[in-house]
Amino acid sequence: MVTDQVFDVVIVGAGSAGCVLANRLSADPSVRVLLLEAGGSDFNFWIRMPIGYGKTFYHPELNWRYQTEPDAGLGGRPAYWPRGRVIGGSSSINAMVYVRGQHADFDAWAALGNPGWSAADVLPVYKRMEDNVQGGDAWRGTGGPLTITSMDGSVHPLANDYLKAAAAAGIPVNKDYNGETQEGASIYQVTTRKGLRCSSADAYLHPVRRRANLEVRTKAHVTRLLIESKRVTGLEYVRDGVKTTVRASREVVLSAGAVNSPQIMMLSGIGDAEKLSALGITPVLHAPMVGRNLQDHLGFDYIYEATRPTLNDVLRPWWGRLGVGLQYVLTRKGPLSLSVNQAGGFVRSRPDRPRPNIQLYFSPLSYTRAIPGKRALMRTDFFSGFMLGISNCHPKSRGTIELGSADPFAPPLIRPNYLSDESDLEELVEGARILRKIAEPMAGQIKREIVPGPAIESDSEMAADIRARSGSVFHACGTCGMGPDPSLSVVDPRLKVHGIEGLRVVDASIFPLIPSGNINAPSIMVGERGSDFILEDWRRSQADRR
Incomplete structure (x- = not known):
């Protein structure tokens, strides 16, 4: 095992939200940021050309290519779930349709006890992240990193x-x-820029890749979090067969998506204690909602x-x-x-x-x-x-992500319960x-x-x-749902994991309720909102120490 250096923050997953975090958190040159991605480079013709996502749909190097368990709602059929395993995550292989969601979606999030997530709260965040080629108005943003093009x-x-x-x-x-x-x-409006895909990586990561305080490591498969006295202090990952340990002096942020974020937590002992023990995983925190509340369109x-x-x-x-x-x-x-x-x-x-x-x-x-x-x-x-x-838009059916084994390289069990x-x-x-x-x-x-x-x-x-x-339209979310009650949710309204210090989840898994429509835009918005919370909390902590 290789013991690596200490970073201020370690981000797991260079996807829709993770690229946003890497950009916003590394804007302060005094903050050392490490971004880990299980996949490789997004420098690929089929990614860049918008209609090329048909070629990435089953691509073994760009895609996790998950299969759900046979689903009774689909007549016993499994469903295919493509998920991006590449810089940019699923924003590098999706159909690019840009949908924010209904205002009532976010008001419902706030009504569940999540202050800061109402439609009025997230509208300026959406506008800040957008560069809409049709121009700005009361609803549309311009000058942001993400280009929005009407077809x-x-x-x-x-x-x-x-x-x-x-x-x-x-x-x-x-x-x-x-x-x-x-x-x-x-x-439909799409995330393209001058005829090329504009993924979260194109919008947020590539423009800042040369920052001295930002390091990006690809082909890094995270196997578990390091937890001491109910605090996450770092993690382990495997790259080219070598296990490496990295430490985070401030916090670790999981942005690995609705499948992999709960999977990593459960592999680390955060989840349903009885189920983890049955797999030989020592429970660190009994958190039965990890992997539950799975929603999809x-x-x-x-x-x-x-x-x-x-x-x-x-x-x-x-x-x-x-x-x-x-x-x-x-x-x-x-x-x-x-x-x-x-x-x-x-x-x-x-x-x-x-x-x-x-x-x-x-x-x-x-x-x-x-x-x-x-x-x-x-x-x-x-x-x-x-x-x-x-x-x-608003399915009531709920599924689960569960571990089939303690092997971090084995795919989890996906049960959508469509x-x-x-x-x-x-x-x-x-x-x-x-x-x-x-x-x-x-x-x-x-x-x-x-x-x-x-x-x-x-x-x-x-x-x-x-x-x-019928089949998935690839909008999996909700498996680390947000809420004030630890018995009903996984993260609090500031995206901190209940019961564990030094760990947040910032990706589509925190959605308490699935938004109306394609979820890439809300996922990027969550990356922006999570960045705000992290920076605010860091500044508050520094002020308290003074």
């Missing part, structure tokens, strides 16, 4: 047909779903054959791929510079719902999903096709009917509904189809 004006013509159809179906068009209200159909698509060319006709033949490839290389424009999720929106599955509870997706292509480990995300269909999709709350299935059936309602005004653009097909019509048939075909 409006660049999308496939069918995306505008989708907006018209949504309006005809009674869904108003919303020009900025990250503004005053989220409700309505929209062209569940989604599915309806596939249509179109009467006009779609991106299938461009991306399927070699000459089409060559053409858009040249366009992208020469101009950084065209379909390769965009997400395939070009439009969507947020709607109420029933008029009496208090707020939007369904997210919509429109993709001007259709594809057959790959077999995990065999090939990339998609193989575009031979016909001209497009997809309408949905996911639930659709275990019947209300989730009910609203997804309602959402499926909305897809058909949107498709009706698009009759001129549709030859036929291919999947699931018009024979699937009754509520019971739709429910069976949802159980058979």
